[in-house]
Amino acid sequence: MADLNFENKLIIDIQEHFRENIIAAKVKRQKRVEIRTNRESIESVLLYLKEKQGFIHLAHISCVDWMEENRFELVFILWQPQEKINVLVKIDVNRLNPVAPNIDYIWSQANTYEREIREMFGIEFEGLVGRRELILEDWDDMPPMRRDFDTLQYVMDNYKFRSGREDAQDVRETIAKRTGEEIPEIAKKYSR
Amino acid sequence: MNYVLNDRESSKIIEFIKNFARKNSLWIAAYGTGCGAIEIPPTMTSRYDAERLSIRGAATPRQADVLLITGYLAVKTLKRVIRTYEQMQDPKYVIGFGSCTINGGMYWDSYNTIKQLGLYIPVDVYINGCMPRPEAVIAGFAKLQEMIGKGEANGWKHYKENLEWYRQNQQRLIKNWKMPDFNW
Numbered sequence: 001m002a003d004l005n006f007e008n009k010l011i012i013d014i015q016e017h018f019r020e021n022i023i024a025a026k027v028k029r030q031k032r033v034e035i036r037t038n039r040e041s042i043e044s045v046l047l048y049l050k051e052k053q054g055f056i057h058l059a060h061i062s063c064v065d066w067m068e069e070n071r072f073e074l075v076f077i078l079w080q081p082q083e084k085i086n087v088l089v090k091i092d093v094n095r096l097n098p099v100a101p102n103i104d105y106i107w108s109q110a111n112t113y114e115r116e117i118r119e120m121f122g123i124e125f126e127g128l129v130g131r132r133e134l135i136l137e138d139w140d141d142m143p144p145m146r147r148d149f150d151t152l153q154y155v156m157d158n159y160k161f162r163s164g165r166e167d168a169q170d171v172r173e174t175i176a177k178r179t180g181e182e183i184p185e186i187a188k189k190y191s192r
Numbered sequence: 193m194n195y196v197l198n199d200r201e202s203s204k205i206i207e208f209i210k211n212f213a214r215k216n217s218l219w220i221a222a223y224g225t226g227c228g229a230i231e232i233p234p235t236m237t238s239r240y241d242a243e244r245l246s247i248r249g250a251a252t253p254r255q256a257d258v259l260l261i262t263g264y265l266a267v268k269t270l271k272r273v274i275r276t277y278e279q280m281q282d283p284k285y286v287i288g289f290g291s292c293t294i295n296g297g298m299y300w301d302s303y304n305t306i307k308q309l310g311l312y313i314p315v316d317v318y319i320n321g322c323m324p325r326p327e328a329v330i331a332g333f334a335k336l337q338e339m340i341g342k343g344e345a346n347g348w349k350h351y352k353e354n355l356e357w358y359r360q361n362q363q364r365l366i367k368n369w370k371m372p373d374f375n376w
Contacts, residue, residue, distance in 0.1 A: 136304070137268045138368040144303050151303050158365065159307040162295040 006083045007033050010053060017048060028088075036090045039101065045089060046076060046106055055080045055087055058106075061113035063121050067147045070095045072123060076103075098123040120145035207343065214257070214283060215340040216246045218333065221256035223276060226263020228289040228323050235326040247333050253279045258336070261315075263323065264292040264305045267365050270312060274362060277313050278374050284348045285340070287332055288315045291322045298322070311361045314347030 010033060011025045021041040028034050037045050049055040055078040064073040072093040079086055093100050102125040104111040114125045115134045122143035133139075142149045176183050224232065235242045236249065250256035253276045265273065277286070288309045291297035296307035309315055316339060319332035339345040351358060355374060363369050 135268075137271070138366065140367065149303075152301050154303050155301050155307075158303075159296075160311060161300070162308050 006085060007031070010085075010087075011035075013053070014045070014048070018045060021045075031084060032086050032088070034088045034090070039091050039093070042076075042089065042091050043101055043103060043106070046078075046103060049078055049087060049089070050106060053080065054082055055085075057081065058110055059086070061110060061117065063117045063123065063145075065095075065121065065145070065147045067095070072098055072121060074100055074117075074123075093123060100125050102126050102128045104128070119143065122146065211341050211343055215337040218247045218258050218285075218337070219250035219256045220247065220258045220260055221253045221276065221280065222249050222251060223253070223259065223273075224262045225265050225269050225273070226290070226292060228260075228262025231289075231323050231326060231329055232260070232262065235329050240326040240330060242330060242333065245330065245333065245337075253277075254281060256280055257283065258285050258287060259313075260287050260289060261293050261309055261313075262289040264297065264299050264302075265309065266304050267306065268304070270306055270362070271366055271371070274313065275371065278372075282348055283345075285316045285336060285345050286313055286347055287336060288318045289329075290324060291320060294318055294320060306365070312358065312365075314351045314358075316345045316347045 007027045007030075011027065014035060015022050015025060018037070018041060022035060022037055022045075024034075024036040026034055035045070057079040059077040059079050060075075062075040062077065064075065066073060072095055074091050074093060076089040077086060078089065091100070098121070100123055102110075102114065104114060111128070111130055112134075114128050115130045115132075117123050118125060118128065119132070119134050119136060119139075120143055136144070141154065144151070144154075172183060172187065175181070220232075234240060236247075242248075247258075253259070257280070259273075259277055259280065261273065277284070286309075288294065292299055292305070293309040293315070296302075296305070299305045300307065306312065317332050317336045319328055321328055324332070336345060
């Protein structure tokens with residue numbers, strides 16, 4: 001076991017411990033490990049990593065909207081200060097009935113991240129305590145970070161633009177016309 | 193004494209003196225939104241030294257004459273800006289900083305920032321740029337002083353006269369309207 005570094009040893013340990021509940025585990029690159037698990041065992045995986053492997057710090061809970069596959073992906077980012085290793089623990093949440101387990105008894109700072117995800121993605125965490133409003137005020141539309149929220153349509157419905165924006169010219173085209181230059185092919189896709 | 197004040201010529205003179213005093217003592221409410229507030233310290237400190245042009249910071253809105261909206265304004269902040277503006281004593285002036293207050297700027301397709309500041313509070317001077325440099329800020333203040341001297345910076349009167357129109361625009365964004373009434 002001496003030739004194994006900490007990352008590989010962690011993967012072997014966690015697969016021995018949780019067996020088929022670990023769906024996938026791999027070393028993404030040096031000092032970064034990715035573990036995919038299911039909803040039932042996420043709490044025990046996080047507790048195991050915190051108590052037995054020294055991942056004492058929850059850096060962030062992130063959320064990804066996979067609209068085409070009809071799921072949300074929650075990413076728990078943990079940090080181990082001795083070996084300086086990040087672990088990303090991922091679970092899937094059904095998009096039609098988005099309920100996820102609440103983990104703020106493991107790390108109390110998770111409460112804020114979970115409230116943010118509840119507000120921005122509409123995922124309910126079981127038994128989460130805290131005001132529903134965190135950043136947005138008086139929001140009565142779809143949660144705005146979902147990918148099927150049409151931001152542009154919302155802007156057009158709620159705000160008025162000063163006239164003059166609709167015929168806005170790309171500055172590069174004007175400059176190129178004046179100096180007789182060619183706009184390179186790679187820059188054209190960014191032109192309006 | 194009374195008939196002297198009612199005389200048209202002397203009221204003109206009094207108005208001139210009032211405007212002269214107002215334009216040479218501009219106190220800015222210490223309030224910053226967005227990224228433009230970072231341009232205020234260099235404007236105030238030794239290099240550009242706006243104090244020599246009679247522009248100074250005031251601690252609270254009730255002591256201030258000028259409200260600066262420095263950059264993008266979220267709907268949540270708009271609520272606080274309206275309350276701040278309505279607390280200020282007459283006469284009061286608003287300067288809109290940067291392209292965000294003019295037409296949304298780089299946040300033109302953001303769901304929670306306003307696109308035109310002029311729809312919600314009356315703006316006397318806009319300074320364009322993203323962000324305006326301290327020279328541009330001082331030029332904006334000079335323009336405001338010129339307008340005050342001529343008696344043209346009347347946004348606060350316009351707000352009182354067209355309060356319904358402003359309220360209508362404000363309440364379209366702020367759905368849960370729990371605000372004190374505008375009463376002076």
